[in-house]
Amino acid sequence: xxxxxxxxxxxxxxxxxxxxxxxxxxxxxxxxxxxxxxxxxxxxxxxxxxxxxxxxxxxxxxxxxxxxxxxxxxxxxxxxxxxxxxxxxxxxxxxxxxxxxxxxxxxxxxxxxxxxxxxxxxxxxxxxxxxxxxxxxxxxxxxxxxxxxxxxxxxxxxxxxxxxxxxxxxxxxxxxxxxxxxxxxxxxxxxxxxxxxxxxxxxxxxxxxxxxxxxxxxxxxxxxxxxxxxxxxxxxxxxxxxxxxxxxxxxxxxxxxxxxxxxxxxxxxxxxxxxxxxx
Numbered sequence: 001x002x003x004x005x006x007x008x009x010x011x012x013x014x015x016x017x018x019x020x021x022x023x024x025x026x027x028x029x030x031x032x033x034x035x036x037x038x039x040x041x042x043x044x045x046x047x048x049x050x051x052x053x054x055x056x057x058x059x060x061x062x063x064x065x066x067x068x069x070x071x072x073x074x075x076x077x078x079x080x081x082x083x084x085x086x087x088x089x090x091x092x093x094x095x096x097x098x099x100x101x102x103x104x105x106x107x108x109x110x111x112x113x114x115x116x117x118x119x120x121x122x123x124x125x126x127x128x129x130x131x132x133x134x135x136x137x138x139x140x141x142x143x144x145x146x147x148x149x150x151x152x153x154x155x156x157x158x159x160x161x162x163x164x165x166x167x168x169x170x171x172x173x174x175x176x177x178x179x180x181x182x183x184x185x186x187x188x189x190x191x192x193x194x195x196x197x198x199x200x201x202x203x204x205x206x207x208x209x210x211x212x213x214x215x216x217x218x219x220x221x222x223x224x225x226x227x228x229x230x231x232x233x234x235x236x237x238x239x240x241x242x243x244x245x246x247x248x249x250x251x252x253x254x255x256x257x258x259x260x261x262x263x264x265x266x267x268x269x270x271x272x273x274x275x276x277x278x279x
Contacts, residue, residue: 052077055077078091083117092107111123112124125151128150128163142174167180168181177208195230199234202214202215203237231258235261235267240274252275255271
């Protein structure tokens with residue numbers, strides 16, 4: 001929609017001049033007090049504004065997979081405003097993508113600390129959720145549980161099924177299957193079609209030897225919203241299950257789906273290897 005400019009009236013000009021006179025009087029009054037001068041505040045606001053512009057540019061680079069450029073801009077943002085928790089959060093994500101998990105972990109703990117200082121509950125929650133996933137990725141499942149259990153118990157967190165799913169995965173990796181089932185069940189009570197929870201529950205059913213239940217749950221996971229990696233994994237695991245059930249046709253169908261849709265991911269390449277053996 002086009003926004004058309006309006007001609008200024010003489011009245012608006014009077015109001016404008018009057019506003020500047022009031023602003024000038026306020027400046028003179030504040031200079032004589034012990035408060036920070038408006039000039040200092042304006043400089044601080046300009047620095048914060050420039051810092052946020054750098055941060056937003058870094059996020060844009062990250063969304064277009066230009067990770068090195070993202071890190072450069074995010075670090076420049078941090079130099080201007082080292083108290084901004086969101087910048088630490090995005091830097092953690094950038095380093096996670098580069099595979100530098102220890103660096104990512106440090107930035108996430110910094111994000112939690114800075115967000116708590118600012119009483120920024122939303123950013124603190126995001127950082128804890130990312131931290132629980134990263135620690136699980138690093139194989140530190142007990143540490144991951146500490147983060148996701150605290151977040152799942154937070155009544156102000158709007159999507160409790162996410163930390164509950166992370167808790168379920170960590171517990172499964174620790175061999176605590178019954179507890180894992182409870183957490184994943186709680187996640188699905190909140191959001192019955194949450195793809196990652198269904199995927200993890202399907203994996204758990206397979207681990208416990210419940211092949212039919214595993215197939216049904218993984219099929220439900222594919223009917224939900226899953227990212228490319230999750231869909232490739234679900235298809236691969238279904239292929240394995242159908243091989244064990246003697247359903248070669250269904251196994252080939254799911255391995256083919258994983259190989260075709262995610263050829264550059266681990267699950268896709270493993271599916272292709274299975275297909276080469278079956279054909």
